[in-house]
Amino acid sequence: IVCASMCMENKRLLVKLMSYDNIGDVEHELTEKHHGVQYLPIYRLAFSIYANELTAQQLVRLKESLDDVKVDSCSYRSRNIVLIIGESYNRNHSSLYGYETPNTPRQKKLYKRGELMPFTDVVSPWNLTSFVFKHLFSLYTVGDKGDWCDYPLFPEVFRKAGYHVTFMTNQFLPQAKEAVYDFSGGFFLNDEQLSKAQFDTRNTDLYRFDNGLLCNYEKLKDEGKDKPQLIIFHLKGQHVDYRTRCPKVQKRFNKDTYKESRPELSDKERTVLSDYDNAILYNDSIVNAIVDKFRKQDAIVIYVPDHGEECYDGGVHFYGRMHSAEITPRLAHAEFEIPMWIWASREYKAKHPDIWQAVRKYRKRPYMTDAMPYLLLYLAGIECPQYRDELNILSDKYNEKRPRILKRQVDYNVLMEKEKLQKEQEKAKENNKKKR
Numbered sequence: 001i002v003c004a005s006m007c008m009e010n011k012r013l014l015v016k017l018m019s020y021d022n023i024g025d026v027e028h029e030l031t032e033k034h035h036g037v038q039y040l041p042i043y044r045l046a047f048s049i050y051a052n053e054l055t056a057q058q059l060v061r062l063k064e065s066l067d068d069v070k071v072d073s074c075s076y077r078s079r080n081i082v083l084i085i086g087e088s089y090n091r092n093h094s095s096l097y098g099y100e101t102p103n104t105p106r107q108k109k110l111y112k113r114g115e116l117m118p119f120t121d122v123v124s125p126w127n128l129t130s131f132v133f134k135h136l137f138s139l140y141t142v143g144d145k146g147d148w149c150d151y152p153l154f155p156e157v158f159r160k161a162g163y164h165v166t167f168m169t170n171q172f173l174p175q176a177k178e179a180v181y182d183f184s185g186g187f188f189l190n191d192e193q194l195s196k197a198q199f200d201t202r203n204t205d206l207y208r209f210d211n212g213l214l215c216n217y218e219k220l221k222d223e224g225k226d227k228p229q230l231i232i233f234h235l236k237g238q239h240v241d242y243r244t245r246c247p248k249v250q251k252r253f254n255k256d257t258y259k260e261s262r263p264e265l266s267d268k269e270r271t272v273l274s275d276y277d278n279a280i281l282y283n284d285s286i287v288n289a290i291v292d293k294f295r296k297q298d299a300i301v302i303y304v305p306d307h308g309e310e311c312y313d314g315g316v317h318f319y320g321r322m323h324s325a326e327i328t329p330r331l332a333h334a335e336f337e338i339p340m341w342i343w344a345s346r347e348y349k350a351k352h353p354d355i356w357q358a359v360r361k362y363r364k365r366p367y368m369t370d371a372m373p374y375l376l377l378y379l380a381g382i383e384c385p386q387y388r389d390e391l392n393i394l395s396d397k398y399n400e401k402r403p404r405i406l407k408r409q410v411d412y413n414v415l416m417e418k419e420k421l422q423k424e425q426e427k428a429k430e431n432n433k434k435k436r
């Protein structure tokens with residue numbers, strides 16, 4: 001009786017965990033503090049079968065959408081398109097955007113030289129990697145009919161149009177003992193049929209540091225060289241456990257860096273903050289190295305991380321992401337506001353002055369990254385039935401008023417307006433007090 005009553009709660013949570021109808025919700029449930037734990041092998045086996053069943057249903061729908069991949073024409077507007085997908089990057093922790101610790105010296109240099117244009121008002125649709133990946137890869141955007149897996153994935157369209165697609169990932173490779181996060185984020189990239197439909201070239205190993213991935217690319221870069229190229233780098237970036245994301249010799253910040261600027265933090269917290277800044281600094285060297293690889297080519301590079309990250313922001317003593325908390329303006333600033341920039345080589349700018357002019361002109365537009373495929377399709381000059389110009393940030397027809405719904409919960413624009421109003425009211429109150 002004692003044993004039964006003690007394990008009853010976990011049994012209840014296990015039933016809850018295994019009663020969802022898609023893998024994303026299961027993953028989200030696992031981010032909760034109290035979730036079902038499979039203590040016995042038999043439960044783990046049952047959970048594996050259940051999780052695979054769920055992804056199988058989405059794979060079937062994705063494979064059905066393969067038939068919808070149609071390309072009317074392709075002008076190969078850009079010969080080489082490079083998409084860098086970063087990890088856990090809070091815009092308010094980037095010195096390129098005004099953060100005070102100098103953790104992006106190389107990107108700042110590129111910006112000063114006029115080679116790199118930062119976009120200033122970009123958010124991610126989710127704060128979980130796998131959810132963002134589904135939105136980033138699918139032609140689905142938040143608010144569309146159906147689900148993300150009912151729409152084609154953009155690399156499929158690129159391959160159909162004649163691009164050679166390379167995917168270099170430092171996170172999502174099929175492997176044994178996968179965490180549910182990697183399973184949920186990578187299953188539609190790693191399924192044999194879908195992988196073949198999306199990618200021509202892929203890496204097969206994961207690396208401790210992102211530099212390993214770049215070295216691996218050097219060996220693979222000549223594949224399909226005579227064709228126009230789409231190259232996707234998926235970095236480990238500033239993923240949790242920041243301490244291990246930057247080689248020791250490249251670390252420049254420590255807890256003493258913030259003695260004056262962050263007196264409210266403990267020594268331990270300042271150490272974590274320094275690890276995060278060091279990881280951003282290392283990431284700066286990685287994106288700069290990628291840019292250098294394409295400097296002498298006709299190439300355009302887009303950098304975007306999957307989502308933001310908390311690192312003691314807005315007076316909260318917390319780092320990581322709060323998955324079950326309500327989305328407040330403070331949380332949105334930390335976990336959803338992300339950096340994004342476009343870099344173009346000299347040759348590219350000379351060949352496409354119109355595109356570069358649009359990048360400069362429109363870099364302050366509001367944007368959510370679920371629309372990323374439409375920017376990529378435009379850059380490639382791909383005409384297909386699914387293409388929607390109002391989602392392309394560089395188009396004159398871009399819809400700046402599109403609601404940016406975070407996590408299927410709140411509209412970012414509304415949230416920010418509320419915050420602005422609140423601040424104004426507080427200010428007015430203070431002024432009144434002073435007058436009295």
Ligand SMILES: [Zn+2]
Binds near residue numbers: 129130
């Ligand atoms: Zn992530």
